[in-house]
Amino acid sequence: MTDGRAIDIVHAYYDSWKRGIQSFDATTVRSLFASDLVYEGPIVERRIGFDAFLPGLTRFVQSVRSFSLIQELQGEGEAAVLYDCDLTLPAGKHRFAEFFRVRDGKITELRLLYDATEYRKLS
Amino acid sequence: MTDGRAIDIVHAYYDSWKRGIQSFDATTVRSLFASDLVYEGPIVERRIGFDAFLPGLTRFVQSVRSFSLIQELQGEGEAAVLYDCDLTLPAGKHRFAEFFRVRDGKITELRLLYDATEYRKLS
Numbered sequence: 001m002t003d004g005r006a007i008d009i010v011h012a013y014y015d016s017w018k019r020g021i022q023s024f025d026a027t028t029v030r031s032l033f034a035s036d037l038v039y040e041g042p043i044v045e046r047r048i049g050f051d052a053f054l055p056g057l058t059r060f061v062q063s064v065r066s067f068s069l070i071q072e073l074q075g076e077g078e079a080a081v082l083y084d085c086d087l088t089l090p091a092g093k094h095r096f097a098e099f100f101r102v103r104d105g106k107i108t109e110l111r112l113l114y115d116a117t118e119y120r121k122l123s
Numbered sequence: 124m125t126d127g128r129a130i131d132i133v134h135a136y137y138d139s140w141k142r143g144i145q146s147f148d149a150t151t152v153r154s155l156f157a158s159d160l161v162y163e164g165p166i167v168e169r170r171i172g173f174d175a176f177l178p179g180l181t182r183f184v185q186s187v188r189s190f191s192l193i194q195e196l197q198g199e200g201e202a203a204v205l206y207d208c209d210l211t212l213p214a215g216k217h218r219f220a221e222f223f224r225v226r227d228g229k230i231t232e233l234r235l236l237y238d239a240t241e242y243r244k245l246s
Contacts, residue, residue, distance in 0.1 A: 042218075042240075071203070071222045071234070073197070073198045073201060073222075075196045075197070078194065080194070080196045080205070082203070082222045082234060082236070095234075096236075097203075097205070097222070097236045099193070099194045099196075099203070099205045099220070111218075113219075113236050113238070114236065115236070115237065115238055115239045117238070117240045
């Protein structure tokens with residue numbers, strides 16, 4: 001996997017959680033990310049390090065009922081994916097966009113975008 | 124332009140508005156889109172037709188102070204772009220993701236994603 005194409009790494013990332021927390025494999029997820037991951041998202045804005053990213057991902061995966069791919073593009077060392085998830089919290093269908101940069105078989109940058117309106121009501 | 128690559132069409136789209144309303148050229152924009160455009164976004168969810176899309180784009184462009192590209196990917200008949208804009212309303216920096224499908228030199232599908240929290244406060 002360390003020499004895989006960016007899109008293969010990204011598919012492995014989705015495979016690790018898209019069926020929800022029952023099949024979530026944190027060890028596999030960790031193997032896909034650089035330890036100094038740069039993560040950006042609507043609420044936390046920016047976090048550095050996989051360990052800072054994992055708790056938020058885990059909470060999200062606990063809410064995932066289903067995953068539906070809409071569009072994905074791949075480039076040299078990068079990928080972009082648009083998908084919908086049916087969630088338990090916030091309940092209903094939510095859309096997500098993720099833009100990845102991959103180097104040496106690890107995701108080094110992940111920029112996530114979604115409409116955080118319903119998420120902000122939870123906090 | 125009708126035989127251009129998807130990414131060239133998408134660049135022409137951004138060039139038509141990224142310097143704000145002063146340089147916005149609705150005629151050029153119209154030439155880049157299929158008349159039966161499928162548009163999806165956080166607030167309107169789904170609209171069919173370029174004429175249903177243009178008023179929202181125009182209001183957005185009136186608020187644009189600057190455009191900053193973060194990442195873009197291209198594929199056969201598709202593109203994905205992540206960018207920030209500094210806006211006057213809602214004031215400040217906002218992030219946007221757009222996923223395009225292009226056919227015969229026209230954008231046929233545009234899926235826009237952003238955190239609409241501040242936008243919802245305006246309506």
